[in-house]
Amino acid sequence: MDLQLSEEQRLIRETVREFVASEVLPTAGALDRAEEFPDRAIARLAELGLLGMTIPEEYGGAGLDSVTAALVIEEIARGSASLAVTISVSNSVCGGPIARFGSEEQRRRYLPRLARGEVLGGFSLTEPDSGSDAAHLRTRAVLRGDDYLLTGDKAWVTNVEVGSLFVVLAATDPSPSAHGITAFLVERDFPGFSFGKVEDKMGLRSSHTGGILLQDCRVPASNRLGAEGEGFRIAMETLDAARIGIAAQSVGIARGALEESIAFARQRRAFGKSISEFQAIQFMLADMATSIEGARLLAHRAAWLRDQGGQPYTREASMAKLFASEMVNKVAYQAVQIHGAYGYSREYPVERYYRDARVTTIYEGTSEIQRMVIARKLLDAL
Amino acid sequence: MNLDLTTEHLAILDMVREFAAKEIAPVAARYDRSREFPFENVRKCADLSLMGVMVPEEYGGSGLDTIAYTLVIEELSRACASTGVIVSVNNSLFCHPLQKFGTEDQKRRYLAPHARGEKIGCFCLSEPNAGSDAGNQQTTAARQDEGYLLNGTKNFITNGLGADTAIVFASTDRTKGHHGISAFIVERGFSGFRLGKDEVKLGITCSGSVEMVFEDCRVPAENRLGEEGEGFKIAMNTLDGGRIGIAAQAVGIARAALEEATRYSRQRKAFGKSISEFQAIQFMLADMATEIDAARLLAHRAAWLKDRGSRYTREASQAKLFASEVAMRSAIKGVQILGGYGYMNDYPVERYFRDAKITEIYEGTSEIQRLVIAGSLLKD
Numbered sequence: 134m135d136l137q138l139s140e141e142q143r144l145i146r147e148t149v150r151e152f153v154a155s156e157v158l159p160t161a162g163a164l165d166r167a168e169e170f171p172d173r174a175i176a177r178l179a180e181l182g183l184l185g186m187t188i189p190e191e192y193g194g195a196g197l198d199s200v201t202a203a204l205v206i207e208e209i210a211r212g213s214a215s216l217a218v219t220i221s222v223s224n225s226v227c228g229g230p231i232a233r234f235g236s237e238e239q240r241r242r243y244l245p246r247l248a249r250g251e252v253l254g255g256f257s258l259t260e261p262d263s264g265s266d267a268a269h270l271r272t273r274a275v276l277r278g279d280d281y282l283l284t285g286d287k288a289w290v291t292n293v294e295v296g297s298l299f300v301v302l303a304a305t306d307p308s309p310s311a312h313g314i315t316a317f318l319v320e321r322d323f324p325g326f327s328f329g330k331v332e333d334k335m336g337l338r339s340s341h342t343g344g345i346l347l348q349d350c351r352v353p354a355s356n357r358l359g360a361e362g363e364g365f366r367i368a369m370e371t372l373d374a375a376r377i378g379i380a381a382q383s384v385g386i387a388r389g390a391l392e393e394s395i396a397f398a399r400q401r402r403a404f405g406k407s408i409s410e411f412q413a414i415q416f417m418l419a420d421m422a423t424s425i426e427g428a429r430l431l432a433h434r435a436a437w438l439r440d441q442g443g444q445p446y447t448r449e450a451s452m453a454k455l456f457a458s459e460m461v462n463k464v465a466y467q468a469v470q471i472h473g474a475y476g477y478s479r480e481y482p483v484e485r486y487y488r489d490a491r492v493t494t495i496y497e498g499t500s501e502i503q504r505m506v507i508a509r510k511l512l513d514a515l
Numbered sequence: 516m517n518l519d520l521t522t523e524h525l526a527i528l529d530m531v532r533e534f535a536a537k538e539i540a541p542v543a544a545r546y547d548r549s550r551e552f553p554f555e556n557v558r559k560c561a562d563l564s565l566m567g568v569m570v571p572e573e574y575g576g577s578g579l580d581t582i583a584y585t586l587v588i589e590e591l592s593r594a595c596a597s598t599g600v601i602v603s604v605n606n607s608l609f610c611h612p613l614q615k616f617g618t619e620d621q622k623r624r625y626l627a628p629h630a631r632g633e634k635i636g637c638f639c640l641s642e643p644n645a646g647s648d649a650g651n652q653q654t655t656a657a658r659q660d661e662g663y664l665l666n667g668t669k670n671f672i673t674n675g676l677g678a679d680t681a682i683v684f685a686s687t688d689r690t691k692g693h694h695g696i697s698a699f700i701v702e703r704g705f706s707g708f709r710l711g712k713d714e715v716k717l718g719i720t721c722s723g724s725v726e727m728v729f730e731d732c733r734v735p736a737e738n739r740l741g742e743e744g745e746g747f748k749i750a751m752n753t754l755d756g757g758r759i760g761i762a763a764q765a766v767g768i769a770r771a772a773l774e775e776a777t778r779y780s781r782q783r784k785a786f787g788k789s790i791s792e793f794q795a796i797q798f799m800l801a802d803m804a805t806e807i808d809a810a811r812l813l814a815h816r817a818a819w820l821k822d823r824g825s826r827y828t829r830e831a832s833q834a835k836l837f838a839s840e841v842a843m844r845s846a847i848k849g850v851q852i853l854g855g856y857g858y859m860n861d862y863p864v865e866r867y868f869r870d871a872k873i874t875e876i877y878e879g880t881s882e883i884q885r886l887v888i889a890g891s892l893l894k895d
Contacts, residue, residue: 134517134518134519134520134521134524134582134815135516135517135819136516136518136815136816137516138516139516142516200516395892395893398893399893409893412882412885412886415885415886415890415893416885416889418888418892418893419836419884419885419886419888419889419892420885422833422888422892423813423833423836423837423888424837426816426830426833427809427810427813427833427837428809430809430812430816431805431808431809431812433516434518434808437516437517437518438518449808452804452805452809455805456805456806456809501794501798503801504794504797504798504801504802505794505797505801507800507801507804507805508797508798508800508801509797511773511777511800511801511804512777512780512781512791512797512800515777515778515781
């Protein structure tokens, strides 16, 4: 066993940490308040080669392994969870399935553009009436000549408006079943494609989330990802990987909350001394740090397993996502508590961390879905 | 990064798992009820060289690393937490300080027989009025002729009933506070040393906890471990390592509760189906398994840091804090899943529940761990 990060991993982490400190943190609060998309940071991340960080090098990406990608996402989320989810989604749930399940032609067509940052990607599975019960899709795809016609409403899609390419899941078989679902690569310019309303969210306010409306949207058959009926498997495998990203994002937000709390506790005085001298505060900090490190280890374990190739990591990814997302909600709660009224004010970043934390137990599989996955693996093993 | 265990680690894991299932688990409930010190278990562990896992082979140990040690303690504790702590105390709290701070002569005389498991060691720091505040030692050691006279009472001494030798902390200079504490190697037969009252405990009932009384106990000068005044440092260093062992013990107890609850939930039927089909049960199992994995990773991280010679005080405290609380939560859920049966002495989760509690208390309470962790976070 060796927990040491490689020289390269440490170097990348250091680079991203500096980038976040100088170019992300200073504006993250203002962007959040204005609900503004972080264009400048995205452009800089493209220059750093991180917009396609997990896309293979032969397609213009950085070809980072999952452990390194987790380090990058954690660092970015420490500054801005919105920015972290924007690039995590483009990499892991758009670039990821294209690299893994796409034809050579699809990879050559899309991956270099994602990697260069010309195109941001997204992933569209959820519907207004189908969240956790993801096999129950109403969106239909019907083959007409050389094209599929997709019709239906998609909801809660990250990177709407700013994204140009979406992996969309639709039912090719009218009987609702996981085996009748197919994945498509859908460009925003395809006829019949439009964005629905952008959601007004509690957190992640500088990332764009919203609906996609498909009305006889014409998708060339060459843009089908994988075979007909393979979509659900593609979606589930994609989400396994994405969950590691959300775990890393959760760890990053939590670290931000902890670091801000330590700084605040040191300078804030009450009852004649720094509040960091009170055990009530110290013990919260100790619990925050301990659970953050437990979560990071779970995330790195899942990432490492994935990097070994061929080893199952579904359970471990769910554990990492479940634990880290529940953890960050507790940690952000405690951070606000340590800051007192200041923590409730937009002037201090912990207010943003608290709101940003909330979605982590919901998206890319709720905590309840993670527990179902974990319990099934436990009970099946018996 | 490489999270794979080595072939050697896997071999040890397999060996101890099989041994614990075959030899330790079947007798655990009996020892728990009789509260007898399990000399037979210790002898069997000694036969497998588990009493001095990290001690170099030249001193009778197995010469393995701390990762191997955590694997051993987790597996033993999964079967019997009392046996887990008995082995842990001999390894971490007795052999470790001797190996690290002992003279060559002390190592030959004391380390080797304890590492081989021919003798059993214990560690005497706690006193009736000095638990978490360990620097406030009331036991004194006065210089006299060629040695020291120890006076005072130690309590809650794990392994005490079975121990041949104790490492005892006492103040050689009360004016210096914790800088006046020194450590001594005291044999069971030294005059003025006797066992006090047997401690009747909630859990880990057969780990031989006892009070130890020193009345003008004569200890030769060559049995002082380290320098005068070095005792507190020795104790703290020793406990850092000990905490990794307790984290591993806690993981073992938590895993025992999870495995028992998983097995039970499959066969127990209610409302026309197996209770494992209810989400209320599934989600408890999922949370237990997730926390157990996080706890084990924290324990292994601390062990890995220790093995490479890095600082690991904070990481050991984090592992111990988290794992012990996981053991307790896991045991609570284990009992809950078994319902009335879980409350009965006939089912092992009742024992796991009682055994889990101590992990939050000994070798530094959760509160002490939080102080250590917060101190490290706030220090720079």
